[in-house]
Amino acid sequence: MRxxxxxxxxxxxxxxxxxxxxxxxxxRPEYYPVLLRELTAERVRAWFGDxxxxxxxxxxxxxxxxxxxxxxxxxxxxxxxxLRLDTQGKTYGYGLLRMEVEVPDDxxxxxxxxxxxxxxx
Amino acid sequence: MAASCRAPPRGPGRPGVAAFRVPxxxxxxxYRIAGASGFWGDRNDxxxxxxxxxxxxxxxxxxxxxxxxxxxxxxxxxxxGQGYAGDFLKALAPALGDVVERGIQIVTNAxxxxxxxxxxAVVDLARKQGHRGLRVGLVTGDDVMDRLDALVARGESLANxxxxxxxxxxxxxxxxxxxxxxxxxxxxxxxxxxxxxVTGRCTDSALALGPLLxxxxxxxxxxxxxxxxxxxxxxxxxxxxxxxxxxxxGWEEVxxxxxxxxxxxxxxxxxxxxxxxHLGLGGLVTPAVVKEQLLYEILDPRAYExxxxxxxxTSIRLEDLGRDRVRFSGIRGRPAPExxxxxxxxxxxWRASVGLTFVWPxxxxxxxxxxRLLRERSQKLGIQIDDWHVDxxxxxxxxxxxxxxxxxEPNEVLFRMAIRTRDRDSARRFSAEIAPLVLSGIxxxxxxLIAPRQDPTAIVNFWPALVPRDAARGEVEVLEA
Numbered sequence: 001m002r003x004x005x006x007x008x009x010x011x012x013x014x015x016x017x018x019x020x021x022x023x024x025x026x027x028r029p030e031y032y033p034v035l036l037r038e039l040t041a042e043r044v045r046a047w048f049g050d051x052x053x054x055x056x057x058x059x060x061x062x063x064x065x066x067x068x069x070x071x072x073x074x075x076x077x078x079x080x081x082x083l084r085l086d087t088q089g090k091t092y093g094y095g096l097l098r099m100e101v102e103v104p105d106d107x108x109x110x111x112x113x114x115x116x117x118x119x120x121x
Numbered sequence: 122m123a124a125s126c127r128a129p130p131r132g133p134g135r136p137g138v139a140a141f142r143v144p145x146x147x148x149x150x151x152y153r154i155a156g157a158s159g160f161w162g163d164r165n166d167x168x169x170x171x172x173x174x175x176x177x178x179x180x181x182x183x184x185x186x187x188x189x190x191x192x193x194x195x196x197x198x199x200x201x202g203q204g205y206a207g208d209f210l211k212a213l214a215p216a217l218g219d220v221v222e223r224g225i226q227i228v229t230n231a232x233x234x235x236x237x238x239x240x241x242a243v244v245d246l247a248r249k250q251g252h253r254g255l256r257v258g259l260v261t262g263d264d265v266m267d268r269l270d271a272l273v274a275r276g277e278s279l280a281n282x283x284x285x286x287x288x289x290x291x292x293x294x295x296x297x298x299x300x301x302x303x304x305x306x307x308x309x310x311x312x313x314x315x316x317x318x319v320t321g322r323c324t325d326s327a328l329a330l331g332p333l334l335x336x337x338x339x340x341x342x343x344x345x346x347x348x349x350x351x352x353x354x355x356x357x358x359x360x361x362x363x364x365x366x367x368x369x370x371g372w373e374e375v376x377x378x379x380x381x382x383x384x385x386x387x388x389x390x391x392x393x394x395x396x397x398x399h400l401g402l403g404g405l406v407t408p409a410v411v412k413e414q415l416l417y418e419i420l421d422p423r424a425y426e427x428x429x430x431x432x433x434x435t436s437i438r439l440e441d442l443g444r445d446r447v448r449f450s451g452i453r454g455r456p457a458p459e460x461x462x463x464x465x466x467x468x469x470x471w472r473a474s475v476g477l478t479f480v481w482p483x484x485x486x487x488x489x490x491x492x493r494l495l496r497e498r499s500q501k502l503g504i505q506i507d508d509w510h511v512d513x514x515x516x517x518x519x520x521x522x523x524x525x526x527x528x529x530e531p532n533e534v535l536f537r538m539a540i541r542t543r544d545r546d547s548a549r550r551f552s553a554e555i556a557p558l559v560l561s562g563i564x565x566x567x568x569x570l571i572a573p574r575q576d577p578t579a580i581v582n583f584w585p586a587l588v589p590r591d592a593a594r595g596e597v598e599v600l601e602a
Contacts, residue, residue, distance in 0.1 A: 023416025049522030
């Protein structure tokens with residue numbers, strides 16, 4: 001089954017120059033293998049689209065059941081020059097949590113994310 | 122007196138320890154360091170909360186982000202008595218009586234561009250409050266602004282660490298240049314008897330490692346314990362973010378954010394420590410909370426580089442002790458890097474933004490029409506614009522390509538357009554083009570949120586570079602009130 005990453009993980013994002021890092025932490029230890037399998041650097045790079053100009057690196061922290069993604073060229077030149085609303089990329093963690101990932105059908109997952117946003121017409 | 126045999130500072134809950142020097146084997150109580158500021162602009166009452174909320178031996182206050190030094194430089198150019206984070210004095214004033222009475226050590230980088238003026242202001246405050254004899258440590262030596270040309274003459278490239286760009290391209294526009302100093306000068310100031318230590322640019326984590334080196338006398342090449350001190354500092358350096366603030370793993374479950382107790386590390390002589398908070402204050406300390414803070418603003422977790430040690434975040438072992446207590450152990454470190462990081466700030470053009478709120482229906486179409494109109498006006502008036510960025514806040518803003526297109530018509534859209542220019546006048550002329558649109562533009566627009574004719578903002582950019590260690594050595598003085 002497919003679930004939003006929001007149901008499996010929580011995140012914290014921060015800036016270093018024009019780089020943004022997004023730490024992704026499994027909500028339960030048994031979700032960490034799912035993160036390892038589903039959240040490849042390539043997939044994360046594609047998810048951020050043209051907002052990330054450079055490569056994406058992935059680092060594993062099995063001790064924290066977490067991954068750290070370093071997004072190069074991700075902040076429109078860096079917090080001090082960026083024209084974006086979120087100059088420091090602090091919301092990028094929440095942005096990543098919208099991605100849907102495949103989990104085994106027998107893996108218990110508590111649904112937390114709201115349904116995809118729909119505004120009344 | 123060997124540093125490892127120094128008496129721990131006085132504190133409630135530890136009666137009788139303060140009055141005499143404790144022999145080394147008797148030192149068993151952990152050393153409690155509290156965080157009380159994560160940036161310049163953080164809560165000023167956090168220091169008083171940390172001092173009054175329960176026993177602490179030291180409090181660290183971080184005020185310096187990448188942007189802060191350049192802002193302080195500009196203030197100092199206008200007034201040579203300025204250039205430091207004055208908020209520190211506002212935080213300290215109501216807490217100083219308790220701090221002096223209980224012998225709590227205070228370590229801060231509030232000195233910014235002008236640590237001497239900041240330390241003197243602390244001395245003045247102490248005298249005003251009648252705390253004669255209070256010793257205030259001053260760490261300088263991080264400012265390498267006057268040494269840049271000599272460094273270049275020595276063959277240092279000062280190339281941009283991130284982009285590889287050549288230093289000569291910004292040399293004429295440089296506003297400040299400061300090396301990140303480490304923990305040793307802070308430890309030295311404490312060993313010389315300072316109770317409050319004020320620094321300029323140093324690593325955030327040095328504000329924790331410095332007091333620990335003074336307290337426990339860890340050897341210069343004791344990389345594992347130094348790494349433990351750096352990790353403790355990393356957990357404390359962002360204030361409330363280490364104890365339940367900005368917690369995406371369950372913000373709904375964090376009690377009483379209005380009275381958030383910032384984090385405290387109880388550090389043992391062997392480098393293991395427990396992160397906690399005062400029981401009477403709000404907040405939450407769990408493995409999930411500290412994991413988020415550990416991952417904040419890091420790159421390769423196996424190599425968290427500081428001038429004091431390279432810490433390996435993949436070695437950290439966490440244990441949930443319950444009741445807002447998480448134990449850290451197993452932390453490994455490797456020798457410190459050969460070179461120091463320098464943060465150079467330089468002028469890099471101007472920023473301006475304008476906005477209008479459009480209401481239902483066809484709000485997005487009217488926002489797009491307004492964007493076209495502003496582009497045409499800028500072209501007609503010959504306004505030189507380097508970069509544009511447009512948001513439709515409410516449907517498409519902060520998350521860019523990550524946000525799906527919503528179905529249906531939004532009730533309203535905040536149109537925002539931001540630009541970069543080389544010169545101030547172009548940015549100002551662009552800003553002046555928004556107000557006339559209320560009469561001469563697209564209908565159904567409210568101008569309340571983003572005021573028309575905002576003054577453009579000067580962009581001060583950040584340039585990381587490396588220098589040899591001997592280019593910036595921390596120098597220590599101790600002043601007395």
